[in-house]
Amino acid sequence: xxxxxxxxxxxxxxxxxxxxxxxxxxxxxxxxAGATLIELVKQRCRTxxxxxxxxDAMGSLATELHSFGATVVDLVDFDAVDVKTHEQIISxxxxxxxxxxxxxxxxxxxxxxxxxEEDPLKAVCVAETNFTGAVSTCLWTVKYFKHQGYGTLVVxxxxxxxxxxKNNFIYGATKAGLDxxxxxxxxxxVGSGIKVMIVRPGFVLTKMTKGTKSAPMPVTPDxxxxxxxxxxxxxxxxxxxxxxxxxxxxxxxxxxxxxxxxIKI
Amino acid sequence: MSRELLxxxxxxxxxxxxxxxxxxxxxxxxxxxxxxxxxxxxxxxxRSYGDGAQCGGGLVVDTTDIKGVIQEDWEAGSxxxxxxxxxxxxxxxxxxxxxxxxxxxxxxxxxxxxxxASDVHGKNHHKDxxxxxxxxxxxxxxxxxxxxxxxxxxxxxxxxxxxxMGLTGIxxxxxLSMIRIETAHMLVDIERTQDLDETMSKMEEGDESYRYSVxxxxxxxxxxxxxxxxxMRGDHAKSTDMSIGxxxxxxxxxxxxxxxxxxxxxxxxxxxxxxxxxIPSGLLNRATVKIFNEIWFQKAPRKLLRKLLPLVSFFxxxxxxxxxxxxxxxxxxxxxxxxxxxxxxxxxxKAIELIATSKYAAFLAVLKRFGPSGNGLLSFPMxxxxxxxxxxxxxxxxxxxxxxxxELIAGCEGRVYLTKDSRLTPELLPxxxxxxxEFKEIxxxxxxxxxxxxxxxxRLDLVSH
Numbered sequence: 053x054x055x056x057x058x059x060x061x062x063x064x065x066x067x068x069x070x071x072x073x074x075x076x077x078x079x080x081x082x083x084x085a086g087a088t089l090i091e092l093v094k095q096r097c098r099t100x101x102x103x104x105x106x107x108d109a110m111g112s113l114a115t116e117l118h119s120f121g122a123t124v125v126d127l128v129d130f131d132a133v134d135v136k137t138h139e140q141i142i143s144x145x146x147x148x149x150x151x152x153x154x155x156x157x158x159x160x161x162x163x164x165x166x167x168x169e170e171d172p173l174k175a176v177c178v179a180e181t182n183f184t185g186a187v188s189t190c191l192w193t194v195k196y197f198k199h200q201g202y203g204t205l206v207v208x209x210x211x212x213x214x215x216x217x218k219n220n221f222i223y224g225a226t227k228a229g230l231d232x233x234x235x236x237x238x239x240x241x242v243g244s245g246i247k248v249m250i251v252r253p254g255f256v257l258t259k260m261t262k263g264t265k266s267a268p269m270p271v272t273p274d275x276x277x278x279x280x281x282x283x284x285x286x287x288x289x290x291x292x293x294x295x296x297x298x299x300x301x302x303x304x305x306x307x308x309x310x311x312x313x314x315i316k317i
Numbered sequence: 318m319s320r321e322l323l324x325x326x327x328x329x330x331x332x333x334x335x336x337x338x339x340x341x342x343x344x345x346x347x348x349x350x351x352x353x354x355x356x357x358x359x360x361x362x363x364r365s366y367g368d369g370a371q372c373g374g375g376l377v378v379d380t381t382d383i384k385g386v387i388q389e390d391w392e393a394g395s396x397x398x399x400x401x402x403x404x405x406x407x408x409x410x411x412x413x414x415x416x417x418x419x420x421x422x423x424x425x426x427x428x429x430x431x432x433x434a435s436d437v438h439g440k441n442h443h444k445d446x447x448x449x450x451x452x453x454x455x456x457x458x459x460x461x462x463x464x465x466x467x468x469x470x471x472x473x474x475x476x477x478x479x480x481x482m483g484l485t486g487i488x489x490x491x492x493l494s495m496i497r498i499e500t501a502h503m504l505v506d507i508e509r510t511q512d513l514d515e516t517m518s519k520m521e522e523g524d525e526s527y528r529y530s531v532x533x534x535x536x537x538x539x540x541x542x543x544x545x546x547x548x549m550r551g552d553h554a555k556s557t558d559m560s561i562g563x564x565x566x567x568x569x570x571x572x573x574x575x576x577x578x579x580x581x582x583x584x585x586x587x588x589x590x591x592x593x594x595x596i597p598s599g600l601l602n603r604a605t606v607k608i609f610n611e612i613w614f615q616k617a618p619r620k621l622l623r624k625l626l627p628l629v630s631f632f633x634x635x636x637x638x639x640x641x642x643x644x645x646x647x648x649x650x651x652x653x654x655x656x657x658x659x660x661x662x663x664x665x666x667k668a669i670e671l672i673a674t675s676k677y678a679a680f681l682a683v684l685k686r687f688g689p690s691g692n693g694l695l696s697f698p699m700x701x702x703x704x705x706x707x708x709x710x711x712x713x714x715x716x717x718x719x720x721x722x723x724e725l726i727a728g729c730e731g732r733v734y735l736t737k738d739s740r741l742t743p744e745l746l747p748x749x750x751x752x753x754x755e756f757k758e759i760x761x762x763x764x765x766x767x768x769x770x771x772x773x774x775x776r777l778d779l780v781s782h
Contacts, residue, residue, distance in 0.1 A: 065368070065776035068329035068651055068739035069716045073776065095716070096742050150354075151373075151775060200355065201373030202332035202772075245322050245333040245373065282713050287648060 064099055064151045070204060070247070070284035071095045072153030076145055078130060078189050079159025080104035083258035084208060086113045087277035088156060093120040095281065101145050101152070103130035104159070132159045132185030133177070138192050146196040154204045154284075155193045157186050160227075162260050168222045175222045182226035187233055194237065194246060202245040206280060207234040211254045211292075214301040218313055238289060249283055251276070252301075253293040269294070323377060326642050327366040328649035329710060329739050332373030332772055336360075340382050342399075342489045346458050349487065349768065352376050356770025359487040361428030362403060365435065366652040367739035368772035369482045375770060378487060380430055386410055387490060394495040395453065400430030400488035412584045416495035417553070417628075419451040425633050430488040435736040436480035436696040440529040440632070443688040447698055449479035450691055451494045459486035459763040468692075477759040480696035482735055484760055484769045484780055498553045500581040503529070503631040505551035507621045509614070513544020513666060516684065517702075520548065524686055528552045529631075535610045536672050536679035536706055537603065544669050546684065547617045554625055556581055586629040591639035598646030601709050606678040645709045651739060653719060654705035656687055656698065657731035664729045665702045668722055672706065675718050682706040694756040695779075697734045705737070716740065735773065743778045757781050 064073035073096055077085045080102030089100055100122050102110040107127060114125040126148075130141055146152055160182045168175035190205060197203030212220065213227035231250060238248030253276045255267035276293055283291035292298040304312070321336045334355075339345035349357060355375030362381060363370060371377065380401040388397035394416045398407060404418060405425040411417065422437040431437075433455060436447045454467040457478060466475040478485045506527070510516040516532050524530045527550035534546040559581060635641050642650070657664050672679050683705045690699035708715060723745055726733060732749035733741055747753050760769070760780045767780060774780050 062778050062781060063770070063775040065373070065772050066330065067716075067776060068327065068367070068649070068710065071716065071740075198333075199374055201334050201375070202330075243322055245331045285713055285716055286711060 062150075064149070064153055066153040066202070066204065067096065069095075070287060071281075072097050072204065074099035074101075074149055074152050075154045075156060076101040076103065076142075076152045076193075077156045077158050078103050079132065079157065080127070080130070081106035081109035081113070082158035082160075082208075083260070083273040084253075084256060084276050085156055085158035086116070087273035088158075088280050089113070089117055089122075090120055091277045091281045092154075093117055093122045098123045099126075099149060100124065101126045101128060101149065103128040103141060103145070105129070105131055132181045132189070135184060135188040138185075138188045142189065142192045142196060146200070151200055152196070152203065154206060155189075155197075156206045156208070157189060158208050159185060160208065160260070162220075162223055162264065165220045165222055178222050179226050179229075182223070183229045183233075186230050190234065190237060194241065197246045198244065203247075204284065205234075205237075205246065205248045206284075207231075207248065207250050209234065209250050209252050211252050211297055211301060213252065215305050215307075215312070219316075247287075247289075249280075249288060249291060251280055251283070251291045251293070252297070253279075254297055321377075323360070323363070323371045324649070325365050325367045325370065325739060326363060327651055327737075327739060328642060328645070328647070329651065330368045330371070330772065332368070332371050334372050334375055334377040336377045336379055338379045338382050342383060342458075345378060345380070345383065345487060345489065346463065348376070348378055349458060349460055352460075352768045357768055358771040359430065359434075359483045361401065361431035362426050364424055364427045365431070366737040367735070368776065369435075369736060369738075370431075371772040372770055373772055373775075380428060380487065383489065384428075388492075391416075394497060395492060396495060397490055397492040398429055400428060400433075400455070400491050402429050403427065404429065404432065408584060411495055412498075412501060413582050415497055415499065415582060417498045419494060419496045420445060420448045421632055423633065424636055426636060429491045429493070433479055433488055433491060434481060434483045436691065436693045436698075437736075438687070438698045440531045440685065442698055443524055443530060443686050444528050446688060447479075447691045447693065447696055448493075449476075449693050449696065452479070453492045453494060455488050455492065456490040457486040457488050460766060460768045461763065463489075473759050474763060476692045477694050477756050477763075479691070479693035480735075481693070481756065481760075482695065482773060482779065483771065484774055485763050486769065498582075499556045500554045500559055501584050501628045502554040502559065502581070503551045503626045503628055504554040504558050505549055505624045505626050505631060507618055507624060508548040508550075509617050509619050510544075510546050510548060512542060513669060516544055516546045516548070517662065517665075520684075520686055523548075523550065530685065532684040533613070534669070534682040534684050534704070535614050536669065536682040537607045537610050538614075539673045543673055544666070545614065547614065549631070551626070551631065553628075558623075559625065584629065586633070586636065588639040589637045592641055592643040594640075594643055596643050596646050598648035598709070598711050601645055601650075601678055601680060603676060603678040606680050609680075645707075646711075648709065648711040650707050650709045651715070651719070652705060652707050652737040653722070654697075654703060654734040654737045655722070655726045655731055656701045656703040656734075657726055657729050658699070658701040659686075661729035661731060662702065664725055664731070665704065668704065668725055671718065671722065671725075677708050677712055677715055677718065679706045679708050694752040694759070695735065695750055697732065697736070699732070701731065705734075735777075738773070738777075741777060743776070746777050746779075753779075
C-alpha cells in the first residue's frame, strides 16, 4: 500500500518558508518529534518516515498524523546506538522517497547522573546515544542531502549544552558535544543548499524527563514544536526556547566557575 | 559541469545542481541524455522569482550561450532566434529598424525560451494577449526527439510548452512576430486615484482606449485610502507625437549618416545603480516601505496627459537598478501574483484588504486587467483582475496569510502565477489550473521517463510518470 502511494504521489520539495513536504524523524517516538510533525503536517508536510525502536508509540503517532492529513507515514526500525546499521537505513529511506526535505534528529536519553557516576558503562550509553549516534546519523543524512542538492537538518540540542552543570554533566556534556558538532557542520555547509538548525529548549515536559525534578520554567512539546516551525519560517540557525533564554544563557555562560558551581539548578 | 547553488530571483529556496553550459544545439541535445534520476531543467537568465528553473541534485542547462538571430524577415517583422537570446538583445537588434516586442514583461533580461515557458504577459494583455500568441513556431528538444511545433503542427506540444515551465523539453529556436513602432517613446497618461473603487472604475472605463495599462497600488494604505494608486496608461508614440524640439534634439545628437527617423528609435538604456550584495535583510520593512509609498504617491502628478516617456522607463523601470532583488537582503522575498475573474471584484478587495491590514511590507504592487486567456494549458493570464506584489521574507505568519489568499483565490476560480511561485501547495493546483491533467498527459508522451524535473514540479506534482 505504501509503495502504491509513493508511486502515484511522486516527489517532494520544501517551499520558500523552509516548510517540508517530506520529513524523516530519527527517534520517531519522541514527544517533541510528534508535536513538531503535527505542526508540519498542518502546514504542508505529507510524507513522514518515523525511525525508532518503539513501534507502538510510532504506530499511534502515525494514526494521529494521518488524521491531520499526512498521506504516507512509514515506520522504520532504527537504533541510535547501532551505528553500523545507520548507512543502510538512511540510504533506503532516501532511495524510496526520492526527496527528504527535512531530517529531525530527535533521539536522546537523559540517563541518570548518579547511576552513571556509579556505573560508567551507563554514562557511556548516554554518550553513545546522544552524541555518537547523532554524529553518525547527521553525517549520513548530509551525504544524501548533498546528493539531492538541498535539505534541512534539525538537531535537538538543549539549554544544558550551553553550559554544563555539575548536577547532570553526563547528559549536558553529550548535548554540548552534539551542539558544537552541529554548529561546525552547519557552518561547513553554507552555500551547499543544506541548512542545519539547532534547537535549544529548556526543560521540556516529556516522557524522557518524566520523574525528574523540573528545572524552572518548563515548556511543553507543543511550545517546542511551534518554535521549530517558526524557526524554519524565519530561517533561524539556532532556536532558543523560550527565546529570552538566549540572553539568560549568555549571562550564565560568562559566570565565573566558582560562582556557577554554587548555583543550584 | 560545475556544482552551483541556484535560487530564483526572489532568492528564497536554494538548491544545488550541476550546471551545464552548452555552446551549440548539438551539445545541448546530447546533454539531455546525461540526465540521471534527479532530472534536468533549462534555465535562462534566472528572473523567475520561484523555483521553476532549479533542479536540486540534478542537471540545470544554462541556455544563454546559444543566442542570436538566426533568420530575419524585415518586411514581415518575423524573426527566428536562438531560445537563449535575451529580450534585451532582441530589442537592440530590432528597435532601430522600427520593430518592437509584441509582449514584454517588466524586465527585458529574460530569454525568449523563458518567455515562452512562462508565457509571459505585459501591460497590453487586455488588448494583445500573451507572448505565445506571437510565436509562430519553435523547435524543442525532448528526451525522445527534436520537434518543430506550431499552433497547427504538434499543437498539443505547442500549447503544453507555452506556460509549461520548461517541463516539456528545452527550446532551441523560436520564430516570433514583432510589432511596428515609429519611435522609442511612449505617450502616457498618468493619473492618481484616491481609493480602490476609483482605481478599478477608472480602469474599467478607460482601459480599452489604451494599448498599455497598469496601476501601481499603495498596498499599505488603509481605511479610506485603501487601494489608492497611480494609473499609467499609454501607447507607442508616433513620430508626429514627438515635439519639434525633441526631434531637433535627437538629430543634433546623432551621427551624420542616420536620418531623423532612426534617431527617434534610439535605445540606449543604462544601468544607473548596481545594488551591492551586502544589504542586510529587513531594510525594506513596513516602516520604510510606507515612507517610500507615500513619497511615490505624492510625487506623482494628479493628472498628466500625453507625457512622452522613453520606452525604457515605461516598460523597464526596475532594470535600471542592477540586481535590485538584493535590496531585500539575504532572506529574500516572495512575489505573489494572482488573477481573479472580473466577477470576483469582491474577492480582490478582500485580498487587498487582508494585505493592507497585515503587518507585512507589501511593496511595488501592480494591478492590471487581463483580457481573455490564450491556449497555453498552464498559461497564467485569464480574463480578470491581476495583482502582483513583493513581500520580504522574515516576518512570522506570512505563510499563513498567503495560504489564506490562495484559498480565497482558488475559491473564486482564480489562480496564482507559477513563474513567481515558491510556496503554493499541490492541492489547489488542479482548481487553479483546470487543464493540468491535459498537460500531464502530454508530458507523459513527450517525456515518458520523467527526465524533465524542477524543484517547482516536485513541489506541485506538475508531472506524473
